Amino acid sequence: EDQVTQSPEALRLQEGESSSLNCSYTVSGLRGLFWYRQDPGKGPEFLFTLYSAGEEKEKERLKATLTKKESFLHITAPKPEDSATYLCAVIAYSGAGSYQLTFGKGTKLSVIP
Amino acid sequence: GAGVSQSPSNKVTEKGKDVELRCDPISGHTALYWYRQSLGQGLEFLIYFQGNSAPDKSGLPSDRFSAERTGGSVSTLTIQRTQQEDSAVYLCASGSAGLKRFFGPGTRLTVL
Numbered sequence A: 001e002d003q004v005t006q007s008p009e010a011l012r013l014q015e016g017e018s019s020s021l022n023c024s025y026t027v028s029g030l031r032g033l034f035w036y037r038q039d040p041g042k043g044p045e046f047l048f049t050l051y052s053a054g055e056e057k058e059k060e061r062l063k064a065t066l067t068k069k070e071s072f073l074h075i076t077a078p079k080p081e082d083s084a085t086y087l088c089a090v091i092a093y094s095g096a097g098s099y100q101l102t103f104g105k106g107t108k109l110s111v112i113p
Numbered sequence B: 001g002a003g004v005s006q007s008p009s010n011k012v013t014e015k016g017k018d019v020e021l022r023c024d025p026i027s028g029h030t031a032l033y034w035y036r037q038s039l040g041q042g043l044e045f046l047i048y049f050q051g052n053s054a055p056d057k058s059g060l061p062s063d064r065f066s067a068e069r070t071g072g073s074v075s076t077l078t079i080q081r082t083q084q085e086d087s088a089v090y091l092c093a094s095g096s097a098g099l100k101r102f103f104g105p106g107t108r109l110t111v112l
Helices: none
Strands: A003-007 A010-014 A019-026 A030-038 A045-050 A056-059 A062-066 A070-075 A084-095 A098-103 A107-112 B005-007 B010-013 B019-024 B031-037 B043-050 B065-069 B075-079 B088-095 B107-111
Touching: A003 A084, A003 A098, A010 A019, A019 A030, A019 A084, A030 A062, A030 A070, A045 A056, A045 A062, A070 A084, A098 B043, B005 B088, B010 B019, B019 B088, B019 B107, B031 B075, B043 B065, B043 B075, B075 B088
Parallel strands: A010 A107, B010 B107
Antiparallel strands: A003 A019, A019 A070, A030 A045, A030 A084, A056 A062, A062 A070, A084 A098, A084 A107, B005 B019, B019 B075, B031 B043, B031 B088, B065 B075, B088 B107
16 A cells, blocks of 8 residues: 655744655655645645656755655745645556555644744 | 636535535646545545546545536535535645646535
């Protein structure tokens, strides 16, 4: 069974204090890994897709990296507006031309001014 | 362009009543997904539509849950005889040929 585990569950940072969120996974036939940001009362907002180990993607203060067993979302000098829940999801081929997306439970990030 | 829209944004119902949740995907997207997000839990896959193919219903938790997609566009998720454990946020997502999926804002269902 595909599993995705995110850690920590919650993280409080001071503004400007860099840190990393972890997403570890066990999945057969990985086709990609997604990072999403979710604000309270809203649907997940797409951030990055990573397809293969060693790949990195950057967007503003965020950088996502991927290994064969985990992904990291690095946050550099965070600001209060980066406060949100960050979701990781892996996508794997599930047969008959369809793909299964399995989500972790998320990391709730709070950035304190 | 418009994103995925869902209605209603909030729904409060009494235990035992039926509810219908609607999803309007991004125009041109052939894939449509329903997920459920309960408090403190990850997103739980419910059902997946791809073009004219038979839907993947493997995530539906019971036979009280059903969904249909008309004309390859709008989808309706129906929950019959709602139970309190059905209370959650129901999210719809759509996608095109790639793997990326775009989510709607969700419908928050509360069963009293």
